[in-house]
Each structure stands twice: as structure tokens, then as C-alpha cells.
Amino acid sequence: MRVENPQAYRFIMQDDIFLLKQDKLVDTLTATATPVEEPSPEVSQPVVEVAPVQPTQQTSAPEPKPVVSQPVHETQESTFNYLGSNQKQFLILVNYAGEEYIATNHRVALESILGRKDLTIADVAILNVNKLFPIKLAALVGYFNPTRLVIMGKDALPEGIGNLPLNKPVQGKKIHVLYSFSFDEMMSSNDNKKAFWEQMKTL
Numbered sequence: 001m002r003v004e005n006p007q008a009y010r011f012i013m014q015d016d017i018f019l020l021k022q023d024k025l026v027d028t029l030t031a032t033a034t035p036v037e038e039p040s041p042e043v044s045q046p047v048v049e050v051a052p053v054q055p056t057q058q059t060s061a062p063e064p065k066p067v068v069s070q071p072v073h074e075t076q077e078s079t080f081n082y083l084g085s086n087q088k089q090f091l092i093l094v095n096y097a098g099e100e101y102i103a104t105n106h107r108v109a110l111e112s113i114l115g116r117k118d119l120t121i122a123d124v125a126i127l128n129v130n131k132l133f134p135i136k137l138a139a140l141v142g143y144f145n146p147t148r149l150v151i152m153g154k155d156a157l158p159e160g161i162g163n164l165p166l167n168k169p170v171q172g173k174k175i176h177v178l179y180s181f182s183f184d185e186m187m188s189s190n191d192n193k194k195a196f197w198e199q200m201k202t203l
Contacts, residue, residue: 080132080143083107086125090203091146095130095155095182102126106183113200129156137161141175148203149175153182167195169202176203 083101092110094102102110111121125144129135137160140146151157151164157179164170164179171177178199186192 080127080140082128083121083126084124085122086144086146088119088123089145089147090119090124090150091140091144091148092124092126092150092152093129093140093156093158094126094152096128097130099128101128103183106187109183109187113197116197117200117203129158134159146175149177150200150203151177151179153180153185155182167199169199178203 081100094106096103101107107126110126114120114124125146127140127144135158137158140149140158151161157164161177161179164177167178167180169176169178180196180199181189181192186196
């Protein structure tokens, strides 16, 4: 009979058994050997449920006040109430306190003068400056863009025109200007009518 472990003989045989030196060494090693621990079953980690983080309720900021835009005041282009269509860029300035444009008998006389130059009322712009004073030359030029300008009487002179000789046409850079008599001054003097007509022919 073969026994793997010499220590087992004490249970089989009743007599005293003496172990050899090498058997004692084996026994000692067997007794002192550290048993190999089996790996413990993996302990499952408890599942920790994380509650969703509720957003911190913030005090609502006051709503911004609506910005009220201020109306922009644009400088509007001047408009003028005049007689004619200014088709030939021919501007005639008159001054009548009680008329919208020009006195009826003076209009008839002016149409006759224009007819001699092959012009009609549609070719010119007749502007009564009585309610427009003070009227600036720059405003008139910007609106009518005249190439010819007739000023009938000193009461019709616009600001910024400078000193003009009476009944002597002046040629500017873009405008041919004639400063002459008013119709009231011409109706009472044939000489004034003739002087005015002589200069009008050159425009």
C-alpha cells in the first residue's frame, strides 16, 4: 500500500512511526504552506441612482423696458407753389400781396412778352415770393435748377443774390440773371416796358 502523506501512517498503523528527515521536511512545508485563497466572488457594486439635478430656480430678472425710438425729423426738400411747368428751366420771381401767382392783367402782358420769344407759361415757372420772404437763392436754385432767372422788382429779390445792376443781364456760372422792373413800374412807363423788353430778348 502506498501512502502519499507520511502523516497518514499514524491512522493506519498502531505502532510508533518515526518519520525520516526528508518526510518531516515535506510535512513541515505542507503544514506551513499558505493556502491559496480562491478569488472571492465579485461583489457587485450597488447601483446608486442619481436624481436629476433640478435647476436652481432663479429670481426672474425684470423685463427690459421697450426702447421707444425717437422720431427722426428729416429735413424735407422745400416745395413751392408756382404757375407754369418750368419745362425750359426759366424762373420768374414776382411779388404780389393779394394774388396767388400774378395779377390777371400782368399775366396777360407777360404771356405776350413770352410769346415773342416763342415761349409759353408751360416753359416757365412764375413764383410769387410774397409769402415766402425771406427766400434764399440757394433754395430756389436747388428746387428749380434754373438756367434763366428774371427778378421783377426789388421786392422780389431773394437773399444771397448780391448786388445786381438794374436792367443789365448778368451771366453767372450756370444762370443768366436779369433784375428789372416790376409790372406795376412798367405799366405806368412805356420807357420801362421798352427797357425790359430789350433785355428779355437777350435771355
